[in-house]
Amino acid sequence: MVFIKTITLLCLLIAVKGELRRFPDTLSFGVATASYQIEGAWNATDKGENIWDRLTHTTDMIKDRSNGDVACDSYNQHKRDVEMLKQLGVDYYRFSISWSRILPDGFSNRLSQDGIAYYDSLINDLLVANITPFATLYHWDLPQRLQDLGGWSNPMMADYFLDFAEVVFEAFGDRVQNWLTFNEPWVVCLQGYGGVGKAPALNMSGIAEYLCAHNLIKAHAMAYHLYDDVYRPLQGGRIGWTLNSNWHEPANQYPADIEAAERAMQFHLGWFGHPVFSTEGDYPQVMKERIAKRSLEQGYPRSRLPEFTTEEIAYIRGTYDFFGLNHYTTTLVRMPTTISKELSYYDDLGTEGFEDPAWPGSASVWLKVVPWGFRNLLNWIKENYYNPEIIVFENGFSDRDNKDDVDRISYYNQYLNALLDALEDGCNVTAYTAWSLMDNFEWLQGYTERFGLYYVDFNDPRRTRTPKASAFYYKSILESRTIERD
Ligand code: GAL
Numbered sequence: 342m343v344f345i346k347t348i349t350l351l352c353l354l355i356a357v358k359g360e361l362r363r364f365p366d367t368l369s370f371g372v373a374t375a376s377y378q379i380e381g382a383w384n385a386t387d388k389g390e391n392i393w394d395r396l397t398h399t400t401d402m403i404k405d406r407s408n409g410d411v412a413c414d415s416y417n418q419h420k421r422d423v424e425m426l427k428q429l430g431v432d433y434y435r436f437s438i439s440w441s442r443i444l445p446d447g448f449s450n451r452l453s454q455d456g457i458a459y460y461d462s463l464i465n466d467l468l469v470a471n472i473t474p475f476a477t478l479y480h481w482d483l484p485q486r487l488q489d490l491g492g493w494s495n496p497m498m499a500d501y502f503l504d505f506a507e508v509v510f511e512a513f514g515d516r517v518q519n520w521l522t523f524n525e526p527w528v529v530c531l532q533g534y535g536g537v538g539k540a541p542a543l544n545m546s547g548i549a550e551y552l553c554a555h556n557l558i559k560a561h562a563m564a565y566h567l568y569d570d571v572y573r574p575l576q577g578g579r580i581g582w583t584l585n586s587n588w589h590e591p592a593n594q595y596p597a598d599i600e601a602a603e604r605a606m607q608f609h610l611g612w613f614g615h616p617v618f619s620t621e622g623d624y625p626q627v628m629k630e631r632i633a634k635r636s637l638e639q640g641y642p643r644s645r646l647p648e649f650t651t652e653e654i655a656y657i658r659g660t661y662d663f664f665g666l667n668h669y670t671t672t673l674v675r676m677p678t679t680i681s682k683e684l685s686y687y688d689d690l691g692t693e694g695f696e697d698p699a700w701p702g703s704a705s706v707w708l709k710v711v712p713w714g715f716r717n718l719l720n721w722i723k724e725n726y727y728n729p730e731i732i733v734f735e736n737g738f739s740d741r742d743n744k745d746d747v748d749r750i751s752y753y754n755q756y757l758n759a760l761l762d763a764l765e766d767g768c769n770v771t772a773y774t775a776w777s778l779m780d781n782f783e784w785l786q787g788y789t790e791r792f793g794l795y796y797v798d799f800n801d802p803r804r805t806r807t808p809k810a811s812a813f814y815y816k817s818i819l820e821s822r823t824i825e826r827d
Contacts, residue, residue: 360825360826361821361823361824361825361826362758362761362823362824362825362826363822363823364761364818364822364823364824365764366822367771368764368770368771368772368773368822369432369433369771369772369773370431370432370772370773370774370775370815370818370819371431371432371433371434371435371473371475371772371773371774371775372426372429372431372434372435372774372775372776372777372778372794372815373434373435373436373734373735373774373775373776373777373778374415374422374434374435374436374437374777374778374779374781375436375437375477375480375481375524375781376436376437376438376439376442376480376482377391377393377409377412377439377480377481377482377782378409378412378413378480378777378781378782378783378784379412379413379415379422379779379781379782380409380412380413380414380415380416380439380442381409381410381411381412381413381414381415381416381417382411382414382416382417383408383409383410384410385416385442385455386453386455386456387445387453387455387456388439388441388442388445388453388455388456389441389442389444389445389446389447389484389485389486390441390484390485390486391439391440391441391482391483391484391485392481392482392483392484392485392488392492392540392541393408393409393481393482393540394408394409394410394485395485395488395540395541396540396541396542397409397410400542402537402542402785403785403786403787404785404786404787404789405786405787405788405789406787407782407787407788407799408782408787409782411804412781412782413779413780413781413797413804413806414803414804416459418804419459419462419463419466420466421806422463422778422779423463423466423467423470423472425778425779425795425806425808425812426467426470426472426778427470427472428808428812428816429778429794429812429815429816429819430816430819430820431472431819432472432473432772432819433472433473433474433475433519433772433774434467434472434473434474434475434778435475435476435477435521435734435774436463436474436475436476436477437476437477437478437479437480437482437524438460438476438477438478438509438513439456439482440478440479440482440483440484440505441482441483441484441485442456442459443456443457443460443505443508443509443512444484444504444505444508445484446484446486447483447484447485447486447487447501447505448486448501448504449501449504449505449507449508452508457512460512460513461512461513464513464516464517465516468516473518473519474516474517474519475517475519475520475521476509476513476517476519476520476521477520477521477522477523477524477583478502478505478506478509478520478521478522478523478564479502479522479523479524479529480524481524481528481529481533481539481540483540483541487501488541492533492534492541492543492553493529493530493533493534493552493553493556493557494534494543494549494552494553494556495556496556496559498556498557498560499556499557499559499560499563500563502522502560502563502564503560503563503564503567506522506563506564506567506568507567510567510568510571510572510576514572514575514576514578515576517578518576518577518578518579519578519579519580520568520578520579520580520581521580521581521582521583521665521734522560522561522564522565522580522581522582523557523560523561523582523583524582524583524667524734525583525584525585525667526554526557526558526561526582526584526613527584527585527586527609527610527612527613528585529553529557530549530550530551530553530554530557531550531686533553534549534550534552534553535547535549535550535685535686538784538785539784539785546684546685546686546687547645547683547684547685547686547688547689548645548684550686551632551645551646551647551686552647554612554613555647555649558613558616558617558657559653559657561582561617561657561660562617562656562657562660564580565580565581565660565661566656566660568580569660579662579663580661580662581661581662581663581664581665581732582613582617582661582665583665583666583667583732583734583735584610584613584614584664584665584666584667585666585667585668585669585735586606586609586610586666586667586668586718587609587668587669587670587671587672587714587718588668588670588671588672588711588714588715588717588718588721589602589603589605589606589609589671589672589674589694590602590671590672590673590674590714590717591673591674591675592673592674592675592695593675595676597675597676598674598675598676600676601674601675601676601691601692601693602674602692604627604690604691604692605672605674605690605692605694606721607625607627607628608625608627608628608686608689608690610718610721610722611624611625611627611628611725612624612625612628614664614722614725614726616649616654616657616658617657617658617659617660617661618661618664618725618726618727618729619658619725619726620658620727621654621658622649622654622655622657622658622659623649623654624646624649628646628689629644629646631689631690631691632644632645632646632689633646635682635688635689638682639682639684645689661729662730663729663730663731663732663771664722664726664729664730664731664732665731665732665734666718666719666722666731666732666733666734667733667734667735667736667776668715668718668733668735668736669707669708669735669736669737670707670708670709670710670711670714671700671709671711671713671714672694672695672696673694673695673696673697674692674693674694675692675693675695676692676693677691677692677693696709697709697711701748703738703739703740703748703752704739704740704741704789704790704791705739705786705790708738708739710738710751710752710755712755712756712758712759712827713759714759715736715756715759715760715763716759716760716762716763716766719731719760719763719766719768719770720763720766720768722768723766723767723768723769728767728768728769729769730769730770730771731768731769731770731771732770732771732772732774733760733770733772733773733774734774735774735776736756736773736774736775736776737749737752737753737775737776737777737792738752738753738792739783739790739791739792740790740791741789741790741791742791743791743809744796744807744809744810745809745810746809746810746811747810749794749809749810749811750810750811750814753775753811753814753815753818754814754824754825754827755827757773757818757824758824758826758827760773761824775794775815776792777792777793777794778793778794778795779793779794779795779796779797779806780792780793780795780796780797780799781793781797793809794808794809794811794812794815795807795808795809795812796808796809
């Protein structure tokens, strides 16, 4: 009933306003999920423990004390997931592969045949349904055994990741032609190593996130080269990674605030973007200079930001087939009045970020609805990295417990309009992915924040899925390839 009402309302709105904007035929649409957030079956057969299993089982850091032990039960219900994808009419499905489900010990000496069989079945079902599989190798669930060895702060992790990548390309690359190495390295390193926002919650800011990033960037480049040298000639696919960024908007048009906002962009998107997408490669100059200077002032014998060798810079530069972007929201930035001498990434960055109280909110404190920021960010990428092909791998809105999700519909309407504006500006966006196919385990927020187009009943042992109003809305966009002007 609710859906019929919403659809009628939408039709009415279109009829009244009458103005539809068309997406180019070259733009494809998908939805995304991630292994730990949906699969459950945390200890099925020989699956190994990962860092989210460990964090959820041994700490009280999750808001509702929940975990991903069952999550959406997709390990047992992926056929239902594929049905939902068919109903939506998506061109592709972005999912991630759980490292410890494939390699129970983290190392490639022992493969789980059951783990491989699960992804085989998912991929085969997608292909039968004519949905292109888009697989992420690392969406945050490192095998615990590798974390015990230091995780991403251990330089050997790049080799172990390469071994994992090789197993995955070998097992699925005959059918999967679209790959991402990492999801949001900024979050992995800053929140997992610098802070406590994600597993392994190391909380060593100013040191650990820079080590993590250094090794992870190398791991990405090694996996890219492996694919490029060995698998692309045989399998003919594409590979990249996806970086998250807010748009950082100067709070005022004062030169100091403009400089601060640009610095925030460089520390956020540039930290991982510059080494790979710029022509010079390496970390952004402003990061190298500031962190080196502050490290010396703090009494360290060298910069806390590790250095790449000339060979490494050349090896890492250009390791992409497209620019992957995850984007949700915007921050206002100004220059602080005092300079902090504290040890942390945010003190190295040295800016103040805040939100306009007039921006509409969501269920997540960090997520405000600012569609024009999306347009500005896409243009910043176009200008800074020579107008690359951009694929938006995540964009979405959270609410609490609501199937008639008009606020999510409004978010998608506004952000997709901003995307069309960016296309008119000359940005080269070729695909757009909604986060997420269905409600799922939202990391430290547990099941309290919902991002899905499908509602999942987490109290029902069957984890029943029901389309929300936004699922019908997204489906109608995919069918008509048009959207109402906002
Ligand atoms: C992203 C992340 C997703 C999802 C989303 C919503 O950072 O890649 O896994 O949780 O945020 O918060």
